[in-house]
Amino acid sequence: MQSAEPIIELVGLGKEFHTSSGPIKALDDINLSIGRGEIFGIIGLSGAGKSTLVRCINYLEVPTSGTVLFENKSLTAMRPREQRLARQSMGMIFQQFNLLAQRNVLQNVCFPLEIAGVSKKEAVDRAMELLHMVGLSDRSKAYPSQLSGGQKQRVAIARALATKPKILLCDEATSALDPNTTKSILGLLKEINKTLGVTVVVITHEMSVIEAICDRVAIIDQSHIAESGCVADIFSEPKSKIGRQLILGEAAERVVQFGESKRVRITFDGRSSFEPVLSNLILACKVPVNIIHAETKDINGTAMGQMVIQLPEDELDQNRILNYLKTAKITHEEVKDL
Numbered sequence: 001m002q003s004a005e006p007i008i009e010l011v012g013l014g015k016e017f018h019t020s021s022g023p024i025k026a027l028d029d030i031n032l033s034i035g036r037g038e039i040f041g042i043i044g045l046s047g048a049g050k051s052t053l054v055r056c057i058n059y060l061e062v063p064t065s066g067t068v069l070f071e072n073k074s075l076t077a078m079r080p081r082e083q084r085l086a087r088q089s090m091g092m093i094f095q096q097f098n099l100l101a102q103r104n105v106l107q108n109v110c111f112p113l114e115i116a117g118v119s120k121k122e123a124v125d126r127a128m129e130l131l132h133m134v135g136l137s138d139r140s141k142a143y144p145s146q147l148s149g150g151q152k153q154r155v156a157i158a159r160a161l162a163t164k165p166k167i168l169l170c171d172e173a174t175s176a177l178d179p180n181t182t183k184s185i186l187g188l189l190k191e192i193n194k195t196l197g198v199t200v201v202v203i204t205h206e207m208s209v210i211e212a213i214c215d216r217v218a219i220i221d222q223s224h225i226a227e228s229g230c231v232a233d234i235f236s237e238p239k240s241k242i243g244r245q246l247i248l249g250e251a252a253e254r255v256v257q258f259g260e261s262k263r264v265r266i267t268f269d270g271r272s273s274f275e276p277v278l279s280n281l282i283l284a285c286k287v288p289v290n291i292i293h294a295e296t297k298d299i300n301g302t303a304m305g306q307m308v309i310q311l312p313e314d315e316l317d318q319n320r321i322l323n324y325l326k327t328a329k330i331t332h333e334e335v336k337d338l
């Protein structure tokens with residue numbers, strides 16, 4: 001679901017670190033395009049290069065080869081002032097929140113505005129507006145140590161949005177949070193994307209995070225992009241070995257046979273298209289399905305239409321999928337012919 005216009009393009013991007021024990025190639029020939037207004041996920045195992053990749057996007061790390069294009073312009077080729085403005089257009093949040101402990105919530109959110117030379121009154125007004133948006137206007141005088149993890153991340157989000165960035169980079173932003181708090185922070189990111197039109201780039205090692213909010217995803221493995229595409233496509237038919245491992249877990253090692261097995265028609269009858277039915281099914285059942293036919297439309301954020309999927313030959317797998325469809329109240333029926 002990439003919009004026509006890319007906001008970020010990575011072309012042949014590479015990053016090498018020089019350490020006492022020799023060079024480490026953290027990124028090698030990365031090519032990616034992130035569309036304006038989308039929520040783009042980057043997933044991989046520990047050490048795959050995720051953090052380095054996101055830090056190269058905003059030049060917290062300067063790539064050793066290749067190009068980062070922001071709105072079609074190379075960051076390297078920009079003049080210093082232009083590059084500063086481009087980097088200011090990219091807010092960032094982190095796993096450990098990175099709030100300033102000696103400053104209260106309001107002062108934390110005002111901080112980037114002070115650096116940008118915004119007047120005190122204007123900064124306070126903007127910060128209060130953002131704190132209201134993240135649901136913390138009543139905690140403006142609190143210090144970070146007095147907040148829960150979820151509240152700290154909300155402050156960090158407000159701070160990252162203070163200078164009205166076009167992109168929000170999220171580096172494992174929910175990895176230190178419990179499942180419920182994770183859900184609420186992901187909900188907030190989705191809302192920010194929708195209401196402010198901010199492009200969101202999410203780095204994570206958790207498939208559930210990708211599944212919850214991302215439109216498209218790139219899987220990174222050992223410094224390379226293993227595959228990328230729409231979340232529903234990658235989840236239903238992961239092509240790379242690492243993709244199969246991440247999505248199907250142990251089941252990836254199994255050879256799943258389809259043959260002439262059962263086919264099921266799923267009808268999308270108004271269920272929100274933001275709820276990735278097929279991805280949820282595959283994650284829950286840990287087994288792939290074949291998409292035989294799909295005719296779905298997104299009408300004002302609602303999925304309409306139908307899809308015919310073929311179930312694996314194994315009866316246990318079939319039952320698991322049929323049970324899932326039933327429990328999740330997804331309209332479906334077995335079909336003999338297409």
Ligand SMILES: Nc1ncnc2c1ncn2[C@@H]1O[C@H](COP(=O)(O)OP(=O)(O)OP(=O)(O)O)[C@@H](O)[C@H]1O
Pocket residue numbers: 017018019024025026044045046047048049050051052053205
């Ligand atoms: N500043 C650095 N100096 C030397 N090596 C580095 C540096 N930063 C990252 N690396 C190395 O680059 C590789 C990729 O690291 P990176 O932190 O990007 O991975 P990651 O996918 O984010 O992992 P994790 O999820 O564990 O944080 C690793 O081998 C790491 O040791």
